[in-house]
Amino acid sequence: MEHHSPIQQALNVAPGKVVESFSIWGLPSKFRVTKPFNFFRKVQIFPSQLLFKYPKETIINEKIQEFMIPKGIELKVAENIETILNSPLGIHITFIPGDDPLFCICITRRELLQFPSDLVEETSMSSIYSSQPLETTRVYCIMTHCPDISVLSPIIKDLFALDFSLKDQWLKQFYLKTVPLIPSFKYQSSSERLFPILKSLNNLVATKSPIELIADHAIIRLFAVTKISGILSMVSSLLLNVSVFLIGKNVSLVTDCVLALLPLIQPFQWEGVVLPYIPSHLYEFLESPIPSIYGTELPTERVNVSAFVAPVEPLGIMESIDRIFVNNEKMPLPIPYFEEVYLELKRITNKYLSNVLILTTYEERINEIVKNNKSSEFAQEVLKSLNEHFFNKIIGRITVYCKQNGPIELKHFQETFPLSINDNTKQWYSEFIVSQHFSSWWLKNDMSNLHK
Incomplete structure (x- = not known):
């Protein structure tokens, strides 16, 4: 099968081995700051460093860390060690393009700087008395062709329990004296x-394809924070070959929402660029004319873009978006059958997320989603609904025309098909059928040679 872009190379991999490599990123235990912490400098941020990799012979380009850990590594004085020990894990999936494009599952732990994983450094607990305890984050990264979080999670949790349980017990008994x-x-x-x-x-072996695994994990998270009308605007934009930029501070949230868009446009395949979260110093990416799906934080300076730009967290930043983004792109045309699709997705959302959407914060909503354990079912229903009420209908309309007028070359089809449409979807179809992913779909399905 011919692949047209790094993201499609990654998504078209057959189910197989889950873990290609495992690595730990952050700051070493003996890292020293040159500027003291004070009232005006409570948090300092540094580029992450590669602390450990497995297998040892794995070759890792350390430049990819800015895409895996786009906000860098925070360091601050540890004010409440008990809270650090009991803090929840963070998790996000990102995409690393290249000769062998991979997904990366990044698991973030809040830790004491002095006490990294034993894989990084075997430590003496007495070192906590020799320096001021500092709080940091370390990121545990699994490079994979098949981002199957469900099979990874139990083993990673076992690894953390074995690695840190003795450290935590020692701190609670001898330093904190809370037990x-x-x-x-x-x-x-x-x-x-x-x-x-x-x-x-x-x-570990995955039983589903990468696109199915992405759908199972990410689609429900997108619907948990974004209005259905907004999601359909994103889908329409992508089908019309228009970039979509999702804006938010929460890396996990934004990357999930970016990746969720990929399965939502099936049976068509996105042929443009995908970067789930762009670091702030690479905002020039946003001005690229290449159709792209990007996630990022709100830029501090104005950028000139041609994209559908939307916030994905309740930050009240829409006015700031309008001020920061000098946008050359009009609002996307609504998809055909919009009302029908909207009502069907609303029904599914009410069925699965009624107890989620009443919660205020993203963290509360995700905890409820994990507890309900319905992510895969939700994704399957959403994709089935989109196919039945939208994709099958537009493909059916195109197929009928090709059979009635075939054989027909793509260019001739692009010129004549819109003339056969007499309703308000004419402009939408006119833009859709000249997109790159439509051309790829046309060739894949040999649409030129259909006939009665």
Whole structure:
């Protein structure tokens, strides 16, 4: 099968091995700041460093860290160690283009700078007394062709439990003194005990394709934070070969929403650029004329774009978006059968997300989604609905025309098909059939040679 873009190379991989490599990024335990922390400088941000990789012979281009960890690594004085020890994990999926394009599942932990994973450095707990405890984040990255979070999560949680449980117990007993002393307690720091779990990652096999795994994880998260009308505007934009930029501070949220758009335009395939989260110093990407799907934080300076731009978190930033983005792109035309599709998606959303949408924060909504464990069912219903009420109908209309007038070359079809439409969808079809992904679909399905 011919592939036209890095994202399509990645999405068309057959189900198979889940983990290509495992790496840890952040700051080393002996990292020293040159500027002291004070009232005006409570948080300092630094580029992440590669601290560990497995297998050892893996070649990792360290420049990719700015796309995996686009906001850098925070460092600040640890004010509440107990809170750090009990903080939830963060997770996001990003996409790394290249000769062998891969997805990267990034799991973020809040940690004490002095106590990294034993895989990074075997540590003595007494080191906490020799310097001021500092809080940081470290990111555990799984490079994969098949981003199957459901099979990865249990093993990664086991790895963290084995790695950090003794550190946490020591801190609570001897430093924080929040739990009774355990006479038989013995602290051990050893990377060797973790390698059996690491080796087990090599045995994980996905049973679904990358596009199915992305759909299962991301679609419900997009619907949990974005209005259905906005989602359909994004879908229409992409089908008309118009860029879509999603704006938000939460990296997990924005990357999920960006990736969710890829399965939502099936059976067509996005042939443009996809970067789930662009670092702030690369805002010039936003001015590229190439059709793109980008996620990013709101730029601090004005940028000239041709894209559908939308916030994906309730920040009240729409006015700022209008001020920052000098937009050369009109609002997208509504898709054909808009009302029918909207009502059907509304029904599905009410069925699965009624108890989610009443919650205020993104974190609360995601916790409820994880608890309900209906992400895959939701995605399947949404995609089925889009096919039945939209894609099958527009493809059916095109197919009938090709059979009645075939054989017909693509250029002739593009010139004559819009003339056969007498309703208000004429302009939409006119723009849709000249898109790059329509041309690819046309060739793949040999539409030129259909006839009665």
